[in-house]
Amino acid sequence: MTEGTRREKLRADTEREILACARRLLVEDGSHAVTLRAIARELGITAPALYRYYDSRADLLRHVCDDISADLAATLTPQIAAVPLDQPAERVFTVCRAFRRWALAHPREFTLVFATSPEETNTPVNRPAQDHFGRVFLEIAGQLLSEHKIFLSESLDVPEPLRAELAAYRDDVSASLAATGIRVPEEKLQLGTIYLMLQWWARLYGHVALEVFGRFPFAVPDAEPLFESMLTELASVVGFS
Amino acid sequence: MTEGTRREKLRADTEREILACARRLLVEDGSHAVTLRAIARELGITAPALYRYYDSRADLLRHVCDDISADLAATLTPQIAAVPLDQPAERVFTVCRAFRRWALAHPREFTLVFATSPEETNTPVNRPAQDHFGRVFLEIAGQLLSEHKIFLSESLDVPEPLRAELAAYRDDVSASLAATGIRVPEEKLQLGTIYLMLQWWARLYGHVALEVFGRFPFAVPDAEPLFESMLTELASVVGFS
């Protein structure tokens, strides 16, 4: 897979080591503990050596983000795959529940990837679904759309002022999906579908972020029932069982 | 208001100065620029002097959070007050729009207060609506409930497994409201009401956070129509026009 020049093999090796170490530090002690010097110390090298691999600490953190996103995707995909294709509602539920479970189990990773202001990691604003979890979300939604006609088509009432906006997004979604190898027939990507995807993602994200950050307006010791009720309500909106 | 011993007056003065300076640094250069030494430099004192006022940088940041929350509350309250009491839907819309506008105009403050993992500011987990914006949200919702019976009462279908949870929150909400001087008759605080408040907050938060962080699954240049459509949809769920 990677170039075999052996030199590059070693390089890729330590690069993986760096990322793994950064991940470990992040998980165990928080993002402020992800320090060039700490990583170097643990790898038995000196801090400046890391600049052979990353331009800066921010750059490293950005790669850690991508690493985490990849892991999340790798965690979610098999879980969805385990649900039969002919149970689309259950598939969507599964990915939502899995995402919540992952976020609660990996709060620091979640924070870094999903709730870090772009400036913190110096992420260029022009970096939409690139590598990030959005891709996973799109993939799953894309599969769903391409294999079923579950979503209410034109009958779903998309507010008029939104139609122009949504039409613009469609191309973006199409391109994103195409980049991952999924081909969705044009006629399946209706405006209502895109609208639903956005709503779904916003609610899922909102609930999970609130839960991870403990920012409910009052103490909520166990938000799982709340989450489940959100799912069933969302499903009813879409037209699931 | 503050003790007049003049010594304490001076102290309160510089304390305000410190907070104001921290706010300015946060707004202009991001939270990483909020540095004890930078603050001290600007006040013409030395960094260790700040320890006379705050236990640590984290402690200072926590107070900045409270300061921001207070400001947010002060921004929102008059905006709501400007909407006649007999237009409850418009009142809710107003606070939601105002919150979104504030967040977009003050992304760094929003990030610090609403999307900082508790560990970052060393916030004790047991710090629910205390001083934070949750209180404002509760106040507004509380006023709404106590003055109108807009929300669908028992007819709203609260999923069975949730009823126990929600019942537990009710006391919490009651106490929080009472602490701010708002007395809501017990019978107005129905389970469905609490459920709605949570849903509303989760969706509002989710949309705004996504927008501030630019974490929509694809590029969304202008999320305002999306936001407005969310509002009208939420309103229809509650039974507004």
Added chain:
DNA sequence: CGCGGTCAGTAAACGGTGTTCACTACCGTT
């Protein structure tokens, strides 16, 4: 074989950070 370039890694240094500690000098009170 040996020469030369590429490149991972080093050592030292710069300026910045949070935090601690011993210390001063003032201010209000007794």
Added chain:
DNA sequence: AACGGTAGTGAACACCGTTTACTGACCGCG
């Protein structure tokens, strides 16, 4: 006039990211 509390200082410690000039070892080429 003496005292005690307290805001503020200065020096120091242990970190941090980043830059610079430097060392070797490895690899391919003649």
